[in-house]
Amino acid sequence: MAKKIPHRLYLTEEQMPTQWYNLRADMKEKPEPMLNPATGKPVEPQDLYPVFCEKLAHQELDDTTRFIDIPEEILEMYKNYRPSPLCRAYSLEKALGTPARIYFKFEGNNTSGSHKLNSAIAQAYYAKEQGLNGLTTETGAGQWGTALSEACCYFGMPLTVYMVKASYEQKPFRKSIMETFGASVISSPSHTTEAGRKILDANPGTLGSLGCAISEAVEKAVTTGGYKYVLGSVLNQVLLHQSVIGLESEKAMEILGEYPDIVIGCAGGGSNLGGLIAPFIRDKITGKADPRLVAVEPVSCPSLTRGRFVYDYCDTGKITPMAKMYTLGCTFAPSPIHAGGLRYHGMSPALSKLYHDGYMEAVAVGQTKVFEAATFFAKYEGILPAPESAHAIRAAIDEALKCKESGEAKTILFGLTGTGYFDMTAYNSFQEGSMSDYIPTDEELEKGFAELPTIPGIQE
Amino acid sequence: MAKKIPHRLYLTEEQMPTQWYNLRADMKEKPEPMLNPATGKPVEPQDLYPVFCEKLAHQELDDTTRFIDIPEEILEMYKNYRPSPLCRAYSLEKALGTPARIYFKFEGNNTSGSHKLNSAIAQAYYAKEQGLNGLTTETGAGQWGTALSEACCYFGMPLTVYMVKASYEQKPFRKSIMETFGASVISSPSHTTEAGRKILDANPGTLGSLGCAISEAVEKAVTTGGYKYVLGSVLNQVLLHQSVIGLESEKAMEILGEYPDIVIGCAGGGSNLGGLIAPFIRDKITGKADPRLVAVEPVSCPSLTRGRFVYDYCDTGKITPMAKMYTLGCTFAPSPIHAGGLRYHGMSPALSKLYHDGYMEAVAVGQTKVFEAATFFAKYEGILPAPESAHAIRAAIDEALKCKESGEAKTILFGLTGTGYFDMTAYNSFQEGSMSDYIPTDEELEKGFAELPTIPGIQE
Numbered sequence: 001m002a003k004k005i006p007h008r009l010y011l012t013e014e015q016m017p018t019q020w021y022n023l024r025a026d027m028k029e030k031p032e033p034m035l036n037p038a039t040g041k042p043v044e045p046q047d048l049y050p051v052f053c054e055k056l057a058h059q060e061l062d063d064t065t066r067f068i069d070i071p072e073e074i075l076e077m078y079k080n081y082r083p084s085p086l087c088r089a090y091s092l093e094k095a096l097g098t099p100a101r102i103y104f105k106f107e108g109n110n111t112s113g114s115h116k117l118n119s120a121i122a123q124a125y126y127a128k129e130q131g132l133n134g135l136t137t138e139t140g141a142g143q144w145g146t147a148l149s150e151a152c153c154y155f156g157m158p159l160t161v162y163m164v165k166a167s168y169e170q171k172p173f174r175k176s177i178m179e180t181f182g183a184s185v186i187s188s189p190s191h192t193t194e195a196g197r198k199i200l201d202a203n204p205g206t207l208g209s210l211g212c213a214i215s216e217a218v219e220k221a222v223t224t225g226g227y228k229y230v231l232g233s234v235l236n237q238v239l240l241h242q243s244v245i246g247l248e249s250e251k252a253m254e255i256l257g258e259y260p261d262i263v264i265g266c267a268g269g270g271s272n273l274g275g276l277i278a279p280f281i282r283d284k285i286t287g288k289a290d291p292r293l294v295a296v297e298p299v300s301c302p303s304l305t306r307g308r309f310v311y312d313y314c315d316t317g318k319i320t321p322m323a324k325m326y327t328l329g330c331t332f333a334p335s336p337i338h339a340g341g342l343r344y345h346g347m348s349p350a351l352s353k354l355y356h357d358g359y360m361e362a363v364a365v366g367q368t369k370v371f372e373a374a375t376f377f378a379k380y381e382g383i384l385p386a387p388e389s390a391h392a393i394r395a396a397i398d399e400a401l402k403c404k405e406s407g408e409a410k411t412i413l414f415g416l417t418g419t420g421y422f423d424m425t426a427y428n429s430f431q432e433g434s435m436s437d438y439i440p441t442d443e444e445l446e447k448g449f450a451e452l453p454t455i456p457g458i459q460e
Numbered sequence: 461m462a463k464k465i466p467h468r469l470y471l472t473e474e475q476m477p478t479q480w481y482n483l484r485a486d487m488k489e490k491p492e493p494m495l496n497p498a499t500g501k502p503v504e505p506q507d508l509y510p511v512f513c514e515k516l517a518h519q520e521l522d523d524t525t526r527f528i529d530i531p532e533e534i535l536e537m538y539k540n541y542r543p544s545p546l547c548r549a550y551s552l553e554k555a556l557g558t559p560a561r562i563y564f565k566f567e568g569n570n571t572s573g574s575h576k577l578n579s580a581i582a583q584a585y586y587a588k589e590q591g592l593n594g595l596t597t598e599t600g601a602g603q604w605g606t607a608l609s610e611a612c613c614y615f616g617m618p619l620t621v622y623m624v625k626a627s628y629e630q631k632p633f634r635k636s637i638m639e640t641f642g643a644s645v646i647s648s649p650s651h652t653t654e655a656g657r658k659i660l661d662a663n664p665g666t667l668g669s670l671g672c673a674i675s676e677a678v679e680k681a682v683t684t685g686g687y688k689y690v691l692g693s694v695l696n697q698v699l700l701h702q703s704v705i706g707l708e709s710e711k712a713m714e715i716l717g718e719y720p721d722i723v724i725g726c727a728g729g730g731s732n733l734g735g736l737i738a739p740f741i742r743d744k745i746t747g748k749a750d751p752r753l754v755a756v757e758p759v760s761c762p763s764l765t766r767g768r769f770v771y772d773y774c775d776t777g778k779i780t781p782m783a784k785m786y787t788l789g790c791t792f793a794p795s796p797i798h799a800g801g802l803r804y805h806g807m808s809p810a811l812s813k814l815y816h817d818g819y820m821e822a823v824a825v826g827q828t829k830v831f832e833a834a835t836f837f838a839k840y841e842g843i844l845p846a847p848e849s850a851h852a853i854r855a856a857i858d859e860a861l862k863c864k865e866s867g868e869a870k871t872i873l874f875g876l877t878g879t880g881y882f883d884m885t886a887y888n889s890f891q892e893g894s895m896s897d898y899i900p901t902d903e904e905l906e907k908g909f910a911e912l913p914t915i916p917g918i919q920e
Contacts, residue, residue: 007539010470079467080551080842091540091614109569111844111879153839154551173884177844180835180887375640379613382540384571384637419571421881424633427640 007090009252011083017247018070020240023278024063024350026285031063031236031353032324035311040455043321050222051229055126059237068240070122071129077121077154081110082244086252087416091380093400100403102396103260104416105249105276106383111177112147114386114418115272116232119241120144123230124151133226134158138188138213140167141340142174143386143418144232149181162188162216165208167340174422188213195219195317209333210343211316218319233269234314234323234348242275249413250279260291260413262399266391267295267304267362268341270348276415277360284359294399295355295362296391298370300438301334303327303347304355304362306445310452311459312346322453325352329448335438337367338426339387345448363395366437370394371430374420386418387426467550469712471543477707478530480700483738484523484810486745491523491696491813492784495771500915503781510682511689515586519697528700530582531589537581537614541570542704546712547876551840553860560863562856563720564876565709565736566843571637572607574846574878575732576692579701580604583690584611584619593686594618598648598673600627601800602634603846603878604692609641622648622676625668627800634882648673655679655777669793670803671776678779693729694774694783694808702735709873710739720751720873722859726851727755727764727822728801730808736875737820744819754859755815755822756851758830760898761794763787763807764815764822766905770912771919772806782913785812789908795898797827798886799847805908823855826897830854831890834880846878847886 024030033042048057059068070078089102107115127135135157139145145161152159161183168175168187175185188208189196195215199206206212214231221229232238253259263280265273273295283289295304303326312327314320327346328334334343347355354360367387374390376397377383385393396414403410420427429435454460484490493502508517519528530538549562567575587595595617599605605621612619621643628635628647635645648668649656655675659666666672674691681689692698713719723740725733733755743749755764763786772787774780787806788794794803807815814820827847834850836857837843845853856874863870880887889895914920 004473006473008470008473008541010468013464013466013468076550077842081468091536111838111842113881117842150842154842172888173881176884176888176891177881179891180838180844180884182839378571378640379642382537382571382577382610382614384640421573421633421637424636424640428632428636431636431639 005088005256008085008087009256010085011248011252013079015251016078016083017244018075019067020070021067021243021247021278022062022065022240023243023274023281024236025066026282027353028285029353029357031349034321034323035455037313037318037322040458051218053126053130053132053228055130056123056237059240060235071125074121074125081117083248084109086249089381092377095380096397096400096404098400098404099407099409100400101409101411102400103253103411103413105245105413106416107245108383108416108419112143112150113421114143114147115242115245115275116144116147117150118244118275119232119238119271120147120151122241124148124155124157127228128155128157132157132228134160134224135230136160136162136217136221136227137230138162138210138217140164140210140343142167142171142422143341145178146174148230148232149178149183152183153181159183160220161185162190162213164188164210164213165206170425171422188216190216193219209316214315215317215319233271233344234346236350238271239274239348239350242271243278245272245275245415246278246280249276253413258411259289261410262292262294262412264294264296264392264395264399264412264414266342266388266415266417267297267347268388269344270351272415272417274348274351281354281359293360294395295351295360296395297362297364298337298339298342298391299364299366300337300440301328301343302364303345305364308449309352309356311455312452314346322455323349325349326355328445329451331451332448337438338423339367339391341388342391365391365394368435368437371427371435373397375430383416384420385416386420387423389417392416465548465716468545468547469716470545471708471712473539475711476538476543477704478535479527480530481527481703481707481738482522482525482700483703483734483741484696485526486742487813488745489813489817491809494781494783495915497773497778497782500918511678513586513590513592513688515590516583516697519700520695531585534581534585541577543708544569546709549841552837555840556857556860556864558860558864559867559869560860561869561871562860563713563871563873565705565873566876567705568843568876568879572603572610573881574603574607575702575705575735576604576607577610578704578735579692579698579731580607580611582701584608584615584617587688588615588617592617592688594620594684595690596620596622596677596681596687597690598622598670598677600624600670600803602627602631602882603801605638606634608690608692609638609643612643613641619643620680621645622650622673624648624670624673625666630885631882648676650676653679669776674775675777675779693731694804694806696810698731699734699808699810702731703738705732705735705875706738706740709736713873718871719749721870722752722754722872724754724756724852724855724859724872724874726802726848726875726877727757727807728848729804730811732875732877734808734811741814741819753820754855755811755820756855757822757824758797758799758802758851759824759826760797760900761788761803762824763805765824768909769812769816771915772912774806782915783809785809786815788905789911791911792908797898798883799827799851801848802851825851825854828895828897831887831895833857835890843876844880845876846880847883849877852876
């Protein structure tokens, strides 16, 4: 093609999206409604008010409004790090010897180091707009906690982060960065909540879990005046905010005269993937185009590729509403792989539905192959990816190598969600050859499925 | 002004500079020549061949060629992370309530985390072009070692990094990242060199020093077939490569219809500052404009503000040529502040001359005030700065506050050289209130000056 494609394309501020895109509005079959665990009835916005901001509760349940204006104050903070670049991986293509054209949307150029900031800003803003006194959240790997700390600091909103004790102790720098942004970081389980005390009494030496940290953060929010709880993935509102990733990608590709044959994203709770593929899913649903959309998950936590499409709790503590999604069961405890952000038992209900209905594919990859791809990518493209992001790199390289065999010059787009500066322990273990893949046995999965909830008349 | 100025302006690839600018060509009085320590005579290119690549030796001594073409292969790698953004600090301005317009050129959006990559790529490329077998270097804080590892990996050039033992032990992740890029990292002092063994014999428990690491790296280079030594600051060649920072800034400001009243950069060896101010120094020399150019150094290592403008060795080991520069004496041991990149006893000879001739100002700031500025900046601009870069932020904020008092709407441009992800220990110590400033006494400085070299007929 005649057009000279730059290595890195940045949209101008004027070209940035000013509305989020709600992909549920275009789904022919909507995701099943969330259910209130107490009544088994579909959740109404006011059921969510005790935990969530009102505006966010409405965004959560709104599956008909196609575009939602991004408030000016949010756009203002977005402009401090967005638009993010659409990158052409020329060096990687050359190193692979592939005829494929590889693009990636890079979300790591901000201090939080990942795409999580796109939703953190929105959630902190709505909390401020509602006049709240503060927010609580949990963090595992630390990307979400960092992003929310940054956003809350900007809007002057107090924040308490429950950080899984294992991370708290292994990643002291993640804690420091959150504290630099003024957040109060508590090792979970803690004595600050009933839930934490109960767990500590039963098992004083525990290193905590994401499920426990969620329970503490929710308890703290509902028992502290003017506090609400926020979450960085899985939820519909998060996918909505993350649609800026996909909208910018679509626009940038349009400027380049390109359209992806394959769109690839890593998938934990689905926040990045749902945002990246949003406009392309739309094209697929409306028949405008037919790109392949690929979710990449770790073999150790294979919710899409080996999970069940059923109603389940969103948290381990079974206090959240139930959602119909691909799940390994909320008590499934994934092995401690280095991509902590992908260790979630379920998957965004909207993405689950799209996968179920055949709009999306899924592959599972082992972490050794993932770090091999990460290191190769770093060598040629000069970006050190987060372990989570590297799952997408692995799949993109595999597709590019298939193109090399077939001679097809496909256009591949993948999401590079973040950087790996706080994950050097993982890179170390890869270099030392001491990294292993963890593939759960069928028996282990069965244990998780055995604890799936029963809901009279809906799921027996 | 009518023009809408974006938060972040990225030049297009076509607008990127294709030549480096050699500021010495425009200096009315050139910097004094480097002297060969054995003969006391000015250094010739061939004197440098045993240590440096030939092309780089010529760049080092060329003070007449104004523009030098950037080779295509270097431009290709530059395009993987350049152009870097020129940022308008709207949020910071608002928080300060200043009428000043604050711009910063952000060089931290690459995996090495700093501007060092601009010269690392050039040096690795010329090594490859000359068909060398490998390179050696030293690293203190780790930014230069990381940048060079990344560049050498890209060009397939083996690299050995001597890392000061104190850093090697305190910053294991810096080591990991270099190893991820294939570099061999050795704790210095080591048993791999005569220089290292001598120091270890005399003081087995030593934590090393930059001077010792330089000695080891140089020895390794000259005693290993086909190896040369490279350095990330101080040298003329480095300032030349770093001119891309200033050239891009100048171009971007021109597009915005702006011109800086004040240009501010942190100064250790001068690599960033020399690159940033290059085109503006030129305007000043030629009389086209008269911006204030400000070097910011730590009070703990005040080479410009309290040093002497004399001939001195560039290294502690006294094995390099002597250069006329502002220096505290090559045996001066600065306190272990957190901005390791600014702990250098001397200053780029070209910048020293410009400072001496009145083209540049200098201020010294204490690290507590620096981290206060860093934290404030992070809160509003969402970028966590490296401690080195934060020196420039401190000075920029001080200038902006002066504008607030005087009501002047000055245009301030500063260089944000890098990110602080590997410096969280420093941020911790600031938050805990345990950070102190170190101001050397006059007696301490006199000890350093006492060891300045004497050169018959030149410096008695």
